[in-house]
Amino acid sequence: MEEIKIRDEFIKLGQLLKLADMVQDGVEAKYVITDGLVKVNGEVDDRRGRKVYEGDIVSYDGKEIKVIR
Known part of the structure; x- marks a missing residue:
């Protein structure tokens, strides 16, 4: 599972x-x-x-992403 780091409290799904x-x-x-x-x-x-938000897991096309801050 890949991790994506965000700067703010949340990021929009798109x-x-x-x-x-x-x-x-x-x-x-x-x-x-x-x-x-x-x-x-x-x-x-x-x-x-x-x-x-941080900790959410998004999946699409066989890939998973965990959001971290």
Whole structure:
């Protein structure tokens, strides 16, 4: 599992996918999230603006990311 370090208290889900190079841009992030392909802490979340906090685990396309500060 890869770890991604954030500076602030949270990061939005779409931004996290871009930061982790799981998607190429915001448009791709929007589609994979709204299509229900992204999970946060094991549950599908279709909100691109979902706030992801330290300790949350995001999975997409066979990859998992843990958010750290």
